Amino acid sequence: MVCALGAAVCFGTATVLQAVAARAAGTGGGGDAALLLRALAQWRYLAGLALDGLGFLLQIAALRSIPIYAVGAALASSLAVTAVVAARLLRVRLTGSEWSAVAVVCAGLTMLGLASGAEGHRDGSTTLKYVMLATAAVVLLLGPAGGRLPERGRALLLGLGAGFGFGVVEVAVRLIDGLAPSVLLTNPATYALLLGGGAAFLLLTTALQRGSVTTATAGLVIGETIGPALVGVVWLGDRTREGLAWLAVLxxxxxxxxxxxxxxxGEAPAAEG
Known part of the structure; x- marks a missing residue:
């Protein structure tokens, strides 16, 4: 759980940096690769990517130790980190209700930490690995489709797509059996992880730059938590501590x-310089 919370701190801080860089990169269509390249020219975006890399390593460690539902909820809490970082670094004013929401997130994670058992030990089937790969491919296709929608619909679709992509990464980590090259190269989950993660970054960059931020980020949180949690419980055997299932759900x-x-x-206001 410490690793999951560490990943949330990295991702939450990276969001502030990447959001500022995405705004400075100009306009682009849904899933526009040129927009990503322009964002990569911004030092804040590169710093955010470095934090994302560290967060990803911590996420892998967490997914190897605790259930997916606990990791997913911890990663969703990165928005609380983003709020606090934005308040400190960009002088974004938090209302009393938003500080209360930060406290609610912390309370929920505390309950999850108390109730979570060890990760499930069911092996992911070959079918599930190919389903994850197919899901990642669909996520990649959501970019061009989302770019043609009106603002609210576009933001929701891009946000959900990014969430599904990150959800594929969460599940794929559990489906990779070993790190030997011969194992990695023949495992469909490896390609699902790479494709899903890349597509998610592409969609998230566009969602941060265009449309309703609140709508997009809400879609992101839903997409990266609920689906992977269900996969972990139903197909991978994730469970809670004896008698504490109700506390985990709550x-x-x-x-x-x-x-x-x-x-x-999900997006902080642009900073000067």
Whole structure:
């Protein structure tokens, strides 16, 4: 859980840096690769990517130790980190209700930490690995489709798509059996992880730059938490501590609800310089 929370701190801080860089990169269509390249020319975006890399390593460590639903809720809490970082670094004013939402997220994660058991030990089937790969391919196609929609619909689709992409990464980590090259190259989950993660970054960059930030970020939180949690419980055997399933469900819902209340912090206002 410490690794999952560390990943949330990295991702939450990176969001502030990447959001500022995405705004400075100009306009672009849904899933526009040129927009990503322009964002990569911004030092803030590169710093955010470095934090994302560290967060990803911590996420892998967490996914190897605790259930996917606990990791997903912890990652959703990165919005609370984003809110606090934005308040400190960019002087974004948090209302009393938003500080309350930060506290709600912390309370939900505490409940999850108390209730979570060890990760499930069911092996992911070959079918599930190919389903993850197919899902990642669909996520990649959502970029051009989302770019043609009106603002609210575009933001929701791009946000959900990015969430599904990151959700594929969460599940794919559990489906990779070993790190030997011969194992990695023959495992469909490896390609699902790479394609899903790349597509998610592409869609998220566009969602941060265009449309309703609150709508996009809400879609992101929903996409990266609920689906992977269900896969972990139904197909991979994730469980809670004996008699504490109700606390895990409550903690998950409370943490996600608190994150959704902070959805506007999926993008911080642009900074000077």
């Amino acid at each position: 903690g998950f819902l409370v943490a996600v609800a608190g994150a959704l209340a902070l959805a506007r912090f």
